[in-house]
Amino acid sequence: MDLRESIINQNNFALGLTKQLLQTEGKQSNLVYSPLSIHVLLSLIAAGSKGPTQDQLLSFLQSKSTDHLSSFAAELVSVIFSDGSPSGGPQLSFANGGWVDRRLPLKPSFKQVVETSYMAALTQVDFQTNTGRDGTNV
Template sequence: MDMRKAIIAQTSFSLRLSSHLLSFSNNLAFSPLSLHSLLGLLAAGSSGPTHDQLLSFLGSPVASELAALHSQISNVILADGSAAGGPCLCYAGGVWVDASRNLKNSFREVAGSVYKAEAHSVPFRSMPEECRNQINNWVEQMTTGKIKELLPSR
């Protein structure tokens, strides 16, 4: 994999996304890296036209290139350097799927090892409020209390 090309593609994605979002508002904060990571994770779990469209949008010829880039990002850039006097960065990713749907073990492996995302199967259909609370508690814990209610009650 050519890391230089992967970084150029990620930068191009970030600039396209910024340009598009700024056309709606000039008072905006977002993380292009987080969105790129999310879409890369979706590409890892998709197939067919959806897979091809995600790769095209992200500027990557193959999902393995995205995985290699995000593996480097999570292991180097997002590493907690506070023990050595560096910054403490926190990155949390989660995949929440209804328990009636099975996630492939290969996807769980890529989600965890490459994207550092936890994969959870929960009973959304039969216990939606409990699932909402579980997700909110997880997000609150992962953000050290900065985000308390990602999913508000109805």
């Protein structure tokens, strides 16, 4: 994975998304969103998909493969979660995770990518009763 190329692709994705949102929302309203969060979410979905869906997501994210997206996410996460300054600050926190209906089977390989590359949590819940695996409300 070429980190520079991945950053350029992510920036192009963010700029294209911003352009679309500004055209859709118009100039009469305020808009706050996180292109990185959207990129990570779509990357997670791409990692769990296949066929035409995955191909379309990879094209939209301007990436060659889900492996490239996962490698980029792992690199990004290692930088975001590290505190490289000698004085001990500042540090950025990034929360990310997903909820999946517990009736849907999760492939162990997908769960591993989510947890190791994206440092995210997958929680299986019952969307019909709004309870988590342990019975607590979600």
